[in-house]
Amino acid sequence: MSARLLLFTGKGGVGKTTLAAATAAALAAGGRKALVVSTDPAHSLGDAFGVPLGGAVSEVDAGLHAAQIDPRALVDDAWRELRGHLRTVLAGAGVDELDAEELTVLPGVEELLALAEVRRLAGTGPWDVVVVDCGPTAETLRLLALPEALGSYLERLFPTHRRVVRGLLAGLAGSTSVERWDATADALGRLAESLEQLRALLTSEATSVRLVLTPERVVAAETRRTVTALALQGIRVDGVVANRLVPHPGAARGAAATWMRTRRAEQDAVLASLADLGSVRCVEHRAGEPVGLPALLEIAAGLYGETDPLAGTAAEGPLVDVVRVGDEYELRLAVAVGDSDLDLVRVGDDLAVTVDGRRKLVALPSLLRRCEVVGAELDETGLAVRFRPDPDLWMR
Incomplete structure (x- = not known):
């Protein structure tokens, strides 16, 4: 996959879906072929554009395409075969059939398949950029950690060398049916390869995460923890976006102006505390709800101005x-x-x-x-x- 991959995440309710959609719209308006996909179970990407979206890629505007991934549907389609192979392995190891059925319902499989679908969609189109609207921060951290974690477990259980896996499985089952165990080894090998490809994609120079927050101390603290967690995973954060800043009241007087001035001062203090993370892009709070392409492009204009939406603002340096x-x-x-x-x-x-x-x-x-x-x-x-x-x- 040669496309640039940009993932948006943040605490629930901070406006990450709107900003992901606005960024994709700005990229397409600037001449790039952009795909924006959402793995957020809230399914609000279509609401931001004001158009219905499904699992298949659909055109929103010239150069701009979008899709809403449904992880549950992916589980029904893609996970069924591998679950069968895993039941074979567990049954061969002496695990009761009912227990084997329960053990193959792995936590996080929906999120893992959603990430694999992002990779598939990104590699099947002429996209210059793929923007991903991820779920809230906690879910996203679990999602991005899954390829490395599951890959490590799989390597311990079933070593890479195909003959070792095949011999292990055949020994567990005590079976002479080489074809059956060969198919299982092949399925596990494909899973291991897919996990490694996902991990390589997430840690590559072509991939980065953009964190969205509202300028509040609790949200800022979570953002800082997220930067640390992603750095430990080797995933690059290329910038922070602060959404819903109270507009400056100027020289206006009165109770409302005083409230706005006080609130904005508090927000500016929070942003100042994040200075070590790099330059923070800001979006002022708007009275109207930003729905549809014109409103999203207006958001993007205020967010990026004349700069490239793909330009990072995070502090650089080796991990x-x-x-x-x-x-x-x-x-x-x-x-x-x-x-x-x-x-x-x-x-x-x-x-x-x-x-x-x-x-x-x-x-x-x-x-x-x-x-x-x-x-x-x-x-x-x-x-x-x-x-x-x-x-x-x-x-x-």
């Missing part, structure tokens, strides 16, 4: 970097931890970083595998973990 400090080494993780709960554990050749309950294994460079952890510090640039050469391993 992981290693520097030498005297006789020690520092592994720097550019994640905004803030007041989050942080835990570090050395697990073999990996460093397990847990922030607010979300865990990520960071593969240590070969240099640091021969070192021991001696401390960690937080500063404005992120987390720095200090390593000291282990005398027992250093000369190996």
